[in-house]
Amino acid sequence: MRILIVEDEKKVAGFIKKGLEEETYAVDVAYDGEEGFHLADMNQYDMIILDLMLPKMDGLEVLTRLRDKKVSTPILLLTAKDAVEDKVTGLNKGADDYLTKPFAFSELLARIRSLLRRGQAETQTELKVGDLCLDMVSHKVSRNGEEIELTGKEYSLLEYFMRNEGKVLTRTMIAEHVWDYNFDTFTNVIDVYVNHLRKKIDKKYPAKLLHTLRGVGYVMRV
């Protein structure tokens, strides 16, 4: 899952980015409204965390312009304590949730997980494909009851595959959702990671779950 943070306070942005990366999310940061709007318009994020008080273009304008352009990515607003009016306006203009500063990182994480779950049938915190299980809270992965150790990147790659069970995912889609904007899509890093992942989740099991479609991409299915 790839998340955009639009926040001009470098300390706050850095704190959120570090925390989310530890949770295996890919994170981009924009330090003003214009850059935020541009990145959100150009890339396919799974979530946008948008501060309201921003230089160059304020958060409400970024929000309004994105929704006008039919960008439907879930947006979580960050607001100051006394800005009740802004929260209401933001929600009316298409924001999905808001959080008042200062906030605990655990609360931000809970809101993000809840927003990412919306629009999917599951309300629980587990993803399942066949006998493969991924717990999105504890980050534990198991197959046929046996726990599988994954690195952070392997975990986020697997989560993306499992959320999109049965859908063909191209390398571009994978790069856009699992890596941040510093990623060089011309390398074979994705294939390398997919091979690592496959060794861990498929190799010793007769039923393979992760399939390669030559020249197209990958698909996870039973």
Ligand code: CA
């Ligand atoms: Ca700000």
